[in-house]
Amino acid sequence: MGVTSEAMIPAVRGTILAVDDEPDILVALEDLLEDEYRVLTTSRPAEALELIAAEPDIDVILSDQRMPGLTGDALLARAREISDAQAILLTGYADISAVVSALNRGGITGYVTKPWDPSLLRNAVRSAYERHRLARELATERALLRGLLDHSSDAIAFKDGQGRFLRLNARMAERLGAPSVEACLGRSEADFLRSDLAADVAAADRAAIESGAPTETTMTEGASEAAQTWRQVTRVPIRDAAGAVVHLAVIARDITEQRQLELRLRQADKMQALGTLAGGVAHDFNNLLTAILGSLELALPKVAGDARLTRLMTNAAQAAQRGAALTKRLLTFSHRRDLQARVVDLNAVIRGMDDLLGRSLGGFVQVEHDLRDDLWPVKVDPDQLELAILNLCINGRDAMPEGGVVVLSTRNETVRGSQGRNPQGQNPQGPNPQGASPKGRALPDANLRDPNLKDGDYAVIAIRDTGTGIPPEILGRVFEPFFTTKGVGQGTGLGLAMVFGLVQQSGGTIRIDSTVGHGTTVLLYLPRSREPVEAVPTAPAAPTPAPRRARILVVDDDPQVRHVTASFLNGFGYDEVAVASGEAALERLDAERFDLVVADLAMPGMSGLDLAEAVRRRWPALPFLLVTGHAEAARIPAEFTVLEKPFPSADLAARVAALLGPAG
Structure with a gap:
């Protein structure tokens, strides 16, 4: 026995294993094939099996039929279990039964009788080698295609010229609402989609096939704008050897998140432009208010003896001052700025918003107060807090299209044992010791945005509406920047994110209690301040006299x-x-x-x-x-x-x- 190979022939030319118990036969086979292939030889079937196991790149096995210990058909049958190599049986006898056995057991692709015709044997080996190479390439392509289909995040399908599915992945079947991939094979999208969508798909398929070039279309699905989804569908015609389009590859990519982000960014750009516009308007408006208020102040002393004129001019001055306050709030809304925190009385802040809330919420919404008299002071930016409360009240108004009630309430609350709570809300201890909302229902701790709320005393503001409530699948996302269920142009998705940022920067947290059909309560937890409430600076009653001529x-x-x-x-x-x-x-x-x-x-x-x-x-x-x-x-x-x-x-x-x- 001998194992030989031609060192000068690259392995990529293919590997042939010759098995025969006669050394002369092995030498003849090696001489015949070594110019084209790397040739391995052995005279023992057992060693041949070891070589097959050790050499996964063997392309063709040439085996004699009659060998001591193991016949050729039995050897090739065992080789088939560990190798995909093509097999050719060499026999010196017209033993048809052995050939049939080799065909059935060993999966041989042909047999050659001894003595062989060199040209015939070379052609048989060459054909077997080409079949093996093509089979491996096909297996590789199938594996790549299967990997692409199974692991791609896109929905992928291959159709015939009539739009019937030949291959598809699970994501495409899921998109169609089919129970399995197999349930789609041989059927078209029209069997799964609404008639209008099916007609659009069929038209797009025909257009791609007729054009013979890849096409891209965008499909929109969803009954409501809030639940709308977008898909970018690429269609690639596949031609046969004659150049005719016979198949169509379809790749559907979910671009909902990308499209929503684009819409939100455009909305954010609009808001930025609005902020710039507001700044210019505020400057001009403040100039007008300066002239109006200044003129009224200069004129009031001149009509001191006329009570009616004095009252009218005082009313005009107060209206202009309210306009100045609105302008300030407009600028606060349009331009980000660092928090200007000071110790405030939350009840006073809420009461001071009565006019603003009345104008902002409209006549169909009633605003009620339930404010605790001994409420603890907190340190917060009052302007930003007013904006946060306004945002939450507007959200409540939007949840009550037929009108309703918004209740602003305050209370004191002491948090104990809050450290180390489960952020997912699994058996946590909520910040409310009684575990109840102002409506008496348990507050779900999964909605507590800051699971590490420190122990201590908090003043709590509750904004409760009698609206439609928030579905559970949306409740977990309401604080995400740019997330909104409102239509394009009706909301930026930044309101609750801003409120969350404010209370977090102030050392507190926010939580929501909502039941569909029964309304929503938003609670703002703000740490108690031990400092006294800072007095709001007031202008002196009379101008300071000039200290000197200047x-x-x-x-x-x-x-x-x-x-x-x-x-x-x-x-x-x-x-x-x-x-x-x-x-x-x-x-x-x-x-x-x-x-x-x-x-x-x-x-x-x-x-x-x-x-x-x-x-x-x-x-x-x-x-x-x-x-x-x-x-x-x-x-x-x-x-x-x-x-x-x-x-x-x-x-x-x-x-x-x-x-x-x-x-x-």
Whole structure:
């Protein structure tokens, strides 16, 4: 026995195993085949099986039939169990029964009688080798296709020219609502889809086949806009050897998340544009309010003897002040800013929102209060808290299309044993010791966004509506940024995310109790503050008198605001000069001496900030007061003093007096 191989022939040319108990036969086979193949030889069937197990790349097995210990047909039958190699039986006898046995047991592809015709044997081996190579390539392609079908996240199918499924994966069957892949074979999509969708699919299939080129279409499914899904369907025609389109590959990709994100991003862009627009509108509106409020304040002393006129002008001033508060809230809504936290009375914040909520919720929604008198103070940004409450109340209004009641309530609550609770809500201890909502139902801890809420005292705000409630499958996603069930253009999906961010930054948490058909309660937990409530700064009853005579340069492009500001300063006892632009202001400063400059921030050409920096470079000791109707329109350095429009005369007097300092 000998095992030989031709070292100079690359293995990629194929490997042949020759098995014969006569060494001369093995030498002859090796001489005949070694020019084309790597040839392994052995005279013992047992060793042949060892070689087959050790050499998985054997392509063809040539075996003699009559060998001691193991006949050729038996050897090839055992080889079939461990190898996919093609088999050729060599026999020196016209033993048809052995050939039949080899065909049945060993899976031989042919047999050659001894003595063989060299050309015939070479052709038989070459044919067997080609069959084995093609079979392996086909098996590889099938494995790749099966792997693609089984593990792709896309729904994939192959159809014949009539649209019937030849192959498909489980995702395609699931998309069609079929019980299994097998249930789809030989059938078309029309057997599973609605008639209108089936017609669209059939038309798209025909168009792809007729064009002979890959096509892409987008399909929209879903009964409601909130449940809408999008799929991008790619159709690839497959041609036969003659170039005719005989099959169609269909790949359906779920692009719902991508499309929703695109829609949300477009909505976010709209909101950003709205914020920019709001800033410009607020600046102009605050200029108007400054002129209105200032004029009313200047005129009120002149009608002091007329009670009716005084009352009318006071009413007008109060309405203008409400407009100023609305403008401030608009800017807070449109522009992000750092929290300006202070210790507040939550009850006072809620009561102060009565007018805002009344205008925002409309006449079909009734707002009720249930506020605890001994409520603990908390440290929070009151403007952001008002915005959060407004968002939650608007959500409640939207859940009550036929009208209803929104109840704002407050209470104190002490949290104990909250550390280390299960964030998935499995047997946790909720933050409410009684485990009940204001409606008496248990609050599901799975909705507690912060499972590590620290032990301690909390003031709780509850916003309860009598609306439609939130389904459980949506409840777990309501805090996700950009998630919304409202139609495109009706909501950004940022409201609850903003509320969650506010309470989290304030050291608290938020939870929701909702039952479909019975309404929703949102609870805001805010840590108790041990500090006293900070008094809201109030303007002095009367303007601060001028500490000394001074010349003040007023710069504002709005003539009405410029007149009001100059009139205020003149009434305080200052000498004022008013100009309409930053360039004009620099000309006056070059020619005259001034003790203070009061300039509007937003002006065409040279802005107030540009003017302030120019003044600081050329006259560093000259005080400067920036007045603005939109404080977030530009980054104002901390060293500059700022006064926000609209302002009462007392605020202006106080700022001017502080900048000028005492006489001497």
